[in-house]
Amino acid sequence: xxxxxxxxxVVALILIGLYAVIFKRNLIKIVxxxxxxxxxxxxxxxxxxxxxxxxxxxxxxxxxxPLNMSLPVPHALTLTSIVxxxxxxxxxxxxxxxxxxxxxxxxxxxxxxxxx
Amino acid sequence: xxxxxxxIFHSPALIVAIPLLGAFLTPLVSKINxxxxxxxxxxxxxLTSFFVLLLANDIYSVCGKIHTYVFxxxxxxxxxxxxxxxxxxxxGLNIFxxxxxTILAIAGVIYSWSFMKENTGLDKYxxxxxxxxxxxxxxxxxxxxxxxxxxxxxxxxxxCALIAFWTNKGKAVDAGFKYIVVSATxxxxxxxxxxxxxxQYNALNMAVLASKIQFSFLDKIALVVLVTGLAMKAxxxxxxxxxxxxxxxxxxxxxxxxxxxxxxxxxxALRMIFTVYGNNLSNTLNQIGDVNIDLNLLLGIFIVALAxxxxxxxxxxxxxxxxxxxxxxxxxxxxxxxMILAIGAALTTVFxxxxxxxxxxxxxxxxxxxxxxxLDVGLLxxxxxxxxxxxKETSLNxxxxxxxxxxYTTIFFLIGLLAVSGMPPMNGFASKxxxxxxxxxxxxxxxxxxxxxxxxxxxVFVKVFHSAFLGPKQSRFDDVKEVPKSMLLAMGIIACIIxxxxxxxxxxxxxxxxxxxxxxxxxxxxxxxxIGGI
Amino acid sequence: MSGMSRIVKxxxxxxxxxxxxxxxxxxxxxxxxxxxxxxGGAVVASGLAMLLVAYGSVWTMGxxxxxxxSVLESLGAIGFIGLAFLGILMVFxxxxxxxxxxxNFLINQDKIPIFNEIGEGFANINTAxxxxxxxxxxxxxxxxxxxxxxxxxxxxxxLKGVKQK
Numbered sequence: 001x002x003x004x005x006x007x008x009x010v011v012a013l014i015l016i017g018l019y020a021v022i023f024k025r026n027l028i029k030i031v032x033x034x035x036x037x038x039x040x041x042x043x044x045x046x047x048x049x050x051x052x053x054x055x056x057x058x059x060x061x062x063x064x065x066p067l068n069m070s071l072p073v074p075h076a077l078t079l080t081s082i083v084x085x086x087x088x089x090x091x092x093x094x095x096x097x098x099x100x101x102x103x104x105x106x107x108x109x110x111x112x113x114x115x116x
Numbered sequence: 117x118x119x120x121x122x123x124i125f126h127s128p129a130l131i132v133a134i135p136l137l138g139a140f141l142t143p144l145v146s147k148i149n150x151x152x153x154x155x156x157x158x159x160x161x162x163l164t165s166f167f168v169l170l171l172a173n174d175i176y177s178v179c180g181k182i183h184t185y186v187f188x189x190x191x192x193x194x195x196x197x198x199x200x201x202x203x204x205x206x207x208g209l210n211i212f213x214x215x216x217x218t219i220l221a222i223a224g225v226i227y228s229w230s231f232m233k234e235n236t237g238l239d240k241y242x243x244x245x246x247x248x249x250x251x252x253x254x255x256x257x258x259x260x261x262x263x264x265x266x267x268x269x270x271x272x273x274x275x276c277a278l279i280a281f282w283t284n285k286g287k288a289v290d291a292g293f294k295y296i297v298v299s300a301t302x303x304x305x306x307x308x309x310x311x312x313x314x315x316q317y318n319a320l321n322m323a324v325l326a327s328k329i330q331f332s333f334l335d336k337i338a339l340v341v342l343v344t345g346l347a348m349k350a351x352x353x354x355x356x357x358x359x360x361x362x363x364x365x366x367x368x369x370x371x372x373x374x375x376x377x378x379x380x381x382x383x384x385a386l387r388m389i390f391t392v393y394g395n396n397l398s399n400t401l402n403q404i405g406d407v408n409i410d411l412n413l414l415l416g417i418f419i420v421a422l423a424x425x426x427x428x429x430x431x432x433x434x435x436x437x438x439x440x441x442x443x444x445x446x447x448x449x450x451x452x453x454x455m456i457l458a459i460g461a462a463l464t465t466v467f468x469x470x471x472x473x474x475x476x477x478x479x480x481x482x483x484x485x486x487x488x489x490x491l492d493v494g495l496l497x498x499x500x501x502x503x504x505x506x507x508k509e510t511s512l513n514x515x516x517x518x519x520x521x522x523x524y525t526t527i528f529f530l531i532g533l534l535a536v537s538g539m540p541p542m543n544g545f546a547s548k549x550x551x552x553x554x555x556x557x558x559x560x561x562x563x564x565x566x567x568x569x570x571x572x573x574x575x576v577f578v579k580v581f582h583s584a585f586l587g588p589k590q591s592r593f594d595d596v597k598e599v600p601k602s603m604l605l606a607m608g609i610i611a612c613i614i615x616x617x618x619x620x621x622x623x624x625x626x627x628x629x630x631x632x633x634x635x636x637x638x639x640x641x642x643x644x645x646x647i648g649g650i
Numbered sequence: 651m652s653g654m655s656r657i658v659k660x661x662x663x664x665x666x667x668x669x670x671x672x673x674x675x676x677x678x679x680x681x682x683x684x685x686x687x688x689x690g691g692a693v694v695a696s697g698l699a700m701l702l703v704a705y706g707s708v709w710t711m712g713x714x715x716x717x718x719x720s721v722l723e724s725l726g727a728i729g730f731i732g733l734a735f736l737g738i739l740m741v742f743x744x745x746x747x748x749x750x751x752x753x754n755f756l757i758n759q760d761k762i763p764i765f766n767e768i769g770e771g772f773a774n775i776n777t778a779x780x781x782x783x784x785x786x787x788x789x790x791x792x793x794x795x796x797x798x799x800x801x802x803x804x805x806x807x808x809l810k811g812v813k814q815k
Contacts, residue, residue: 014308021301030297037304044308048315058683061773074314077262081307083688084269088300090799091273095280095293097806102286112290112361126738129751133735140727143720188737188752 006047013040027099027106031092038085042078049074120170127171128185128204131214132254134164139246146239154229157242161225161249165218172211176631180638182207182645184259192646199321199646205259207642208631212483213256213383215628216490219613220376221249227498227606228369230599231505241281248274248373255380259322259646261310261392264384265303271377272299272349279366279374291361298348298358305345309338323646326392326639331411335393342388349381352456353426356449360433363445368501371441372494375448379486382455386636389415389463394639412463419460420558424565426453431569434576438512440503443580444496447536447573451489457566458482458551461558474557476633481550483636484629488535488543488617495532495610499525502599502607503584512583519585521596526585528607533581535614537574543614546621651804653706662704669697677789681778687785691792698797707804719798726791733784754779 013036020033049071057069096106103111123130138160146153175181183206186192193199206214225245232238251271258264276299280292310320312334319325329335351359359378363371430450437443462478502525509515519526535542538549548570556563598604617624635642653659677690702710737753747755756765756779765776775782 018301021297027293034297034300034304037301041304041308041311045311048311056684073320077311077314079688080262080266084266086692086796087273088269088296091276092293092296092300094799094803094806095289095296097803098280098283098289099286099293101809102289112287112294126751129738133731133751137728137731137735140724140731143724144728186750188750188754190750 003050003052006043010040010044010047013037013043025108027096027108030108031089031096034092035085035089038081038088042081042085045074045078045081123167124170124174126185127167128183128206128257129187131164131167131171131257132204132250134167135160135246135250135253139243139250142243142246143239146242150238153239153242157246158225158229160246161221164249164253165222168211168214168218171206172215175206175208175211176627179631180208180634180641182635182641184645199319199324202263203259203321203323203646204257205323205642205646206257208633208635209383209387209483210257210635212487212628212632213380214253216379216487217249217252217256217376219610220372220490220494223494223498223606223610224369224372226609227372227501227603228367229602231369231501231603232367235281241278244274244278245370245373248278248377252373252376252380256383260320261313261322261325262320265307265310268306268349268381268384269303271380272296272303275370275374275377278370279362281367281370282365285365287361288365291358291365294358295362298355302345302348302355305341305348309342309345312338312341321646322387322392323643326394327643327647329393331393339389339393343385346381346385346388347422350378350385351449351452352422353429353449353453356426356429359449360442360445363448363497364439364442368441368497368504371497371501375490375494375497378452379490382452382486386459390636391639391642416460416462416464419456419463420562423453423457423460424562426450426456427566427569431572431576435572439510440512440515440580440584441497441500441510443512443576444493444500447496447576448489448493450569450573451485451493451536454548454551454566455482455485455489457555457562458485461555461562464558474554476637477550478554478558479633479636480625480629481547481554483632484625485547485551487624487629488547488614491610491614491617492532492535492542492544495528495607495614496536498603498607498610499529499532502603505603506596506599507593512580515584516587516593517585517589518593518596520589521593522585522598524598524604525607528611529581529585531611531614533574533577535618537577538570539574541615541618543617543621546618546625651707651808653709654704658704662700666697666701669700670694673697674789677785678775678782680785681781682773687788688792690785691789692796694789694793695796695800698793699800702800702804707801707808711801711805714797714801716798716801719794719801723791723794723798726787726789726794729787730784730791733780733787737780754781756780 017033017036017038017040020036021030024030024033051070053068054070055068057072057075058064099111100106105111138157142153142157145156171183175183183204184192185204185206187202187204189201192201192203228241228245232241235241248271251267251274254267255264255271258267273296276292276296279295280289282288313325313329314320316332316334317325317328319328348355363374366374427450430446430448430453434443434446434450437446458478459482462475462482465475465478502522503515503518504510506522506525507515507518531542535544538544548566552563552566555566673690673694675690676685676693677687680686680690734752737749737751737755740747740755741749744759744761746761747759749755756762759765765779
């Protein structure tokens with residue numbers, strides 16, 4: 001049972017993030033919602049690497065046993081996903097700075113409504 | 117060790133690597149001179165298209181040939197039987213999408229030479245443009261699931277920055293923000309599905325995954341999440357809200373490539389459904405109570421229902437629009453609905469043993485329509501950009517009588533109008549006729565609704581043509597001149613290809629579309645090219 | 651933004667070299683211990699961001715121009731792609747270096763003996779072939795890129811807003 005707690009946390013994070021993206025009206029809260037979804041997916045990826053009683057996958061010369069290490073491939077996948085998340089977050093925050101300069105409000109129902 | 121043979125062998129990697137190198141060199145080149153930067157970018161795009169044509173020539177020479185390229189090694193499978201390196205696997209469908217991307221990229225770069233001339237910050241524009249092209253080629257040619265996700269994110273980030281390029285207008289930045297929220301959520305759904313599949317089968321390679329997959333409960337969840345994530349990026353109702361804003365407020369040369377991006381996401385959905393899941397979709401019976409329902413029938417009916425909704429909403433919203441580019445964007449939504457309609461109709465029949473003629477014909481129509489829709493809608497967006505460049509007006513209420521000053525633009529708009537609504541002798545007629553015929557055999561009502569919406573689209577565009585180009589001469593537009601030659605050249609390239617495909621559709625279908633359909637339905641060939649026999 | 655008080659500036663003067671050395675250590679040992687290009691680059695960039703917060707954006711933008719950061723970033727990226735291209739192009743220099751794109755052409759070869767050490771000194775920096783060089787290139791790009799993002803955001807909050815119709 002205790003090994004299922006990360007998966008429950010993943011589903012909870014993704015659902016809370018989706019709620020924040022769909023139902024909140026402040027622009028910063030939408031960005032926080034996307035960050036929550038991304039954290040949930042990263043947690044899911046890194047949980048897949050775990051084998052019971054394993055140690056970190058670092059090669060130590062003669063004293064290391066490759067069968068005792070946790071899988072190293074999901075570590076690389078999670079790192080790539082974190083980098084992509086940083087880039088998307090930087091882009092979204094820069095766009096919010098521009099939007100605030102034009103409309104002077106952070107409410108998503110008041111921007112972009114002008115007649116063409 | 118012929119040089120041409122070496123180039124053909126290395127070309128799947130070079131098609132992605134050369135725009136990437138060009139994108140990183142552009143900030144340094146643009147510090148020297150501005151004209152040199154433009155020439156450099158056009159040179160990079162032409163070099164990439166040379167490699168695409170070389171690879172296409174090699175793949176179409178033998179029926180069913182697949183190129184596999186392993187990154188960083190020479191063998192796809194190690195001694196233990198594991199495929200651990202990233203592969204690019206190019207078959208008929210991949211090279212078909214690459215040809216579409218090449219045409220759009222060449223037209224876009226030539227068009228933006230003079231369309232974007234008065235803007236500042238152009239070195240960032242060209243860097244992002246080349247990055248977007250590299251990301252699209254990577255998304256199309258790859259044979260590895262996680263690599264597909266990485267290139268999907270590269271494309272969405274760079275296209276979002278290009279949509280919000282005119283930062284002095286607030287609405288363009290708002291459109292970019294909506295686009296990145298929907299795009300990031302869709303891509304994270306795709307990553308979630310890839311993680312579920314990796315956790316079950318310990319495989320990230322598409323071919324290895326296709327040979328190992330059994331249709332358990334977690335796989336069904338993964339299929340639903342994957343198709344939802346890719347449909348969010350392709351603009352299918354009910355996730356189409358970002359499409360009119362993003363297409364309508366971006367610069368026109370960027371909108372041209374955005375059409376290609378949405379179609380590359382559609383290609384991703386096709387590849388996942390038909391090749392990765394292909395073995396199991398047909399022979400899995402889903403029992404609800406005492407009734408046995410075929411799973412691909414259920415999926416096909418669901419996709420057809422979504423497609424009809426997309427076509428309806430696209431056409432009806434286009435009827436009431438007043439902005440030139442937003443109207444064309446709604447027409448683009450309706451055209452994606454046509455593609456999904458053909459693919460859904462194909463899914464219901466292509467795997468069953470009783471009726472294989474209809475399914476293959478529907479797939480042919482759907483894939484041919486991908487090519488035609490990219491060209492038609494692209495030409496219409498370029499014309500809208502030309503009108504904006506000449507008159508600085510976007511609303512149809514204030515335009516009028518432009519045909520006297522802009523003769524060539526009017527002719528190009530006429531060609532695009534006839535092509536989008538499916539009139540002969542343009543290419544839209546050929547693909548839409550195949551879609552009508554094949555969906556008629558599935559259910560006659562689908563075909564009737566499709567023809568009706570096509571006629572409504574013709575009505576919408578005739579109204580636009582009359583109000584924008586015909587009509588009495590207005591005194592504000594006295595000194596409106598024809599647009600510069602490079603924009604005319606880009607529009608002319610696409611118009612010539614449209615007329616050529618419209619006059620000789622058989623040539624195109626036999627040589628280009630048929631290998632793509634064969635590659636899509638023949639997934640055992642795809643698998644055995646990597647792991648050597650099932 | 652203006653800088654902070656004298657106490658904060660003094661502590662930043664002490665802590666900044668330590669953070670830089672730690673970040674460069676993580677970049678350089680990426681093929682042996684956890685770390686590598688992006689992780690070490692993020693540590694160094696956060697050290698530079700600490701400098702930006704403590705001294706104020708006016709002082710920092712006087713010392714570092716954006717154009718220099720752009721050139722550094724491009725150099726890092728070109729180094730990475732160039733090393734990847736050398737996997738194909740090295741066949742013109744030594745004919746036994748045949749390989750694909752992104753090939754690790756510096757291991758299992760005897761033309762350049764300095765990169766071919768495995769076994770005895772397995773924790774040295776020249777053991778994994780091309781990988782430490784690619785780590786340096788990616789680390790340079792990440793340092794320049796993340797610092798440019800933080801610098802431009804600090805600059806943008808100083809501008810007056812434009813009321814747009």
